[in-house]
Amino acid sequence: MSGKRSLIRSGTTVDQMVRAIGDRIVTGVLRPGEKLDEVSLAVRFEVSRTPVREALGQLSAMGLVERRPNRGAIVAVVTQEHLTAMFESMAELEGICARFCAERMTGSERRALETEHQASARLVRLGAEEDYEYFNTEFHSRLYRGAHSTHIQELTATTRSRLAPFRRAQFRLAGRLAKSWQEHDAIVTAILRGDGAAAGKAARDHVSIVSEASAVFAAGDQPNAASTTSVTSG
Amino acid sequence: MSGKRSLIRSGTTVDQMVRAIGDRIVTGVLRPGEKLDEVSLAVRFEVSRTPVREALGQLSAMGLVERRPNRGAIVAVVTQEHLTAMFESMAELEGICARFCAERMTGSERRALETEHQASARLVRLGAEEDYEYFNTEFHSRLYRGAHSTHIQELTATTRSRLAPFRRAQFRLAGRLAKSWQEHDAIVTAILRGDGAAAGKAARDHVSIVSEASAVFAAGDQPNAASTTSVTSG
């Protein structure tokens, strides 16, 4: 074809499409319920329908999109019930991770966890939501990795990405930033103490609270709008 | 297009292929490390390569097959480490399910659980491994459903299917049948008592034991695998 792969980075075209579409779902550019037209996407990304179809299939297997036979694909719409179940599962998964962390983290992992956590305190004082968001993600990733279980890590990561569309902007809630840090602090303290049960409980509680915070947004956040925002990929 | 649907049952061709290939992996007809040739599969199932490719992509997203770009697909080969992690996760997931069951199961669910469980006792006495296997699957499915959490159910089901290739023949181990039933009994008793903590622990222990039992088989059961031990099974 007309030469090169300037889309998203290397990999096969299908992989690029999975990442491209998946990212747009997770980051909220494509919103739950939005129709995913094969030809539009193909034109949009300058590929044929085949890789788009394969990508949609894989995203469907991952639960990010929903496919109705002969009737097209849409960004996965989850019921309130299912959303609750996902947050609940997320709480349990993070609880397990935290428990494992308390039992298994190496010395350097513990030090890194605490160092980064303490560093993020500054962002709370500054009220830097964007930056804290980044630290928050990193913090949780540390928990997943620290569990030393590749599979738990997988389950947690996929669940997290499926929840991502529904937890945006949670830090805009008044006071959420400071509270989040305090909750993280409880988790870190318990892990450093080696108290698995306490770490697990703290992590579960943390996610549960995030869950409630996010539910507010989820309620008024499920459009069927078909406006395909033009994105500058480059 | 000679439209005959005599393959596996309804759904699109791709769905049929996902089920067909997935089943063969889960049931061990296709074994870890085995090459999945697109044209062979296409010929074998009398479809073109396209649905086969899509199916392989989805199975790859599910973790059942491994895809190397431009180099074909193989049935997923898991390292001993990853296998351990999966069993460990499975134990935790089932523990959560059992805990939730104890807290949430309806009256009729509890009755059905106990009834079926008691019925399966007969199979243990007869040493009917095949039939018990079926009841065993059903028993665990009841736990997943009884947790009343669609997402935990999903996580559990996919993890279970990814483990399936490695837990075949576990009931052939001497005495495993009776022990399995006793472990189930502990879970059921705790659930009926409404004791979530005990139910969780019993379920975790149960899976852990299955894990150890299966590890025996997993060791000598990876045919073409690059980095595993030699094969002892027939």
Place this chain on the structure above:
DNA sequence: TCGGAGGCAATTGCATGCACTTTTTGCCTT
């Protein structure tokens, strides 16, 4: 005999085309 470069066969990756399904639109009937 060993190592490497080049070419050939086999296989994957993607584009395109056609068939089938669903949805929409326009016309006819009541």
Place this chain on the structure above:
DNA sequence: AAGGCAAAAAGTGCATGCAATTGCCTCCGA
């Protein structure tokens, strides 16, 4: 005017074909 039916339009599902990549085999040189 409203409802229903039918035909067209749109869009998905799958097959086929071609390009590109990989792996293997051969041949040549040291």
